[in-house]
Amino acid sequence: MRQFSYYSPSHNHGITFPNTTGSIKSGLSEPNRSDNLFRDLSTSQQSKQNHDSTKFLGYDLSHPDCNVPPSIAARVGTNLHLEPNHPLNTIKNIIEEFWQKRSSSLDFVIKSDLHPIVATENNFDALLIPPDHVSRSKSDTYYLDKNTVLRTHTSAHQTALLKSGIDRFLVTGDVYRRDEIDSSHYPIFHQMEGVKMFTETEFSEAGATTPSEKISVVEQDLKAALEELARELFGDVKMRWVDAYFPFTDPSYELEIYFNDEWLEVLGCGVVHRDIVKAVGRDDQVGWAFGLGLERLAMVLFSIPDIRLFWSKDERFSSQFATGEIVTFESYSKYPPCLKDISFWTSSVEGVDDSTFHPNDLNEVVRDVAGDLVERVELIDEFVHPKTKRTSNCFRISFRSMDRSLTNEEIDVLQNQIRDETVARLEVELR
DSSP: OSSSOOOSSSSSOOOOOOOOOOOOOOSSSSOOOGGGOOOOOOSSSHHHHHTTOOOOOOOOTTTOOOOOOOOHHHHTTGGGSSSOHHHHHHOOOOOOOOHHOOSSSOOOEEOOOOOOOHHHHHHHHTTTTTTTTTGTTTTSSOOTTTEEEEEESBTTTTTHHHHTTOOOEEEEEEEEEEEEEBHHHHHHHHEEEEEEEOOHHHHTTTTSHHHHHHHHHHHHHHHHHHHHHHHHHHHEEEEEEEEETTTTTTEEEEEEEEETTTTEEEEEEEEOHHHHHHHHHHHTEEEEEEEHHHHHHHHHHOOOGGGGGGOOHHHHHHHHGGTSOOOOOEEEEEEEEEEEEEEEOOBBBBBBOOOOOHHHHHHHHHHHHHHEEEEEEEEEEEEEEETOEEEEEEEEEOOOOSSSSSHHHHHHHHHHHHHHHHHHHHHHOOO
């Protein structure tokens, strides 16, 4: 499901703002937790081993209000964007260097280690996201409790940073969303948000005195800068601006480029909404904000075909990026997929649609059991019984390792575990 974010084409990984709770109070910084405790879970054995863990940074993962599985909690603090020469780190560095070279008297403050546990209010309310929007649902967002989430976008930090007095900043970090399983979607991805608030001196030098004149100056600066950034990343390409809607910017735009014979959405942006500016105590100050997804850019620029590869510890992957430059990825995975189907009734009572099932619930079960051995989960059939009116769904699970061949025997074990967990956790009836 599409979330409000400056960058979320179906969410192919954008922008947002955090305050935090528990042991993290300010929402401005938290020590980098990139130790072995939070390292990659890429096998079902690791996932099962962590499945019994119910405590996470002071939060109870077994609490009814919590829908964060241990497999996701275990990856908090990995910070792929901070790993030297990782493709996401390379993209991050290129973009940060671009903005620092382009800035004049005021440099952008770099924030790359803000903790992803944030207040629900800062992730949604402070950004003017409506209370009834689907992005707030447990089918889309990871809740630690009712008041605390794993940030769904880096914009979750915007209001806290603006309140602290910082006028220009770049925030990069890992963000979390419950989503489908395929080559371009992953429950953890990385975003960068940029914000620039203008000074009265800048408006005076531009001859802007009225509110509309100031907004025009901000828009022109925003579009010119982002077009330069696109050329820095993609070369001399065709571009076009598309009017968009984000609740936290007004007006709002998306930048598209013509690359590899197709139009590609690169980022979202706009003028920071006046209500947000006033709420953080900046009166009538005007500024812009943009957001982009690092995986999205890296997959295009490095020709990386599967988003799971960013989490690979295989030297055949990491060694290709040792120079810290943009290079074309050479695929080494020639392993065949193994397909398994699972069918179940989603409603339990004859003639009554009492189901609370959501496809993302099944995706969580599959990820918890099989980890990154699953390439794709897709609904291949939906059936309504003509007499009982019960609904049945059939999903196809595609298992494929990026590093080795899988045997039918080990996949059968995983498939049986998935079937058992689906019944136990989703309260459905297998067919």
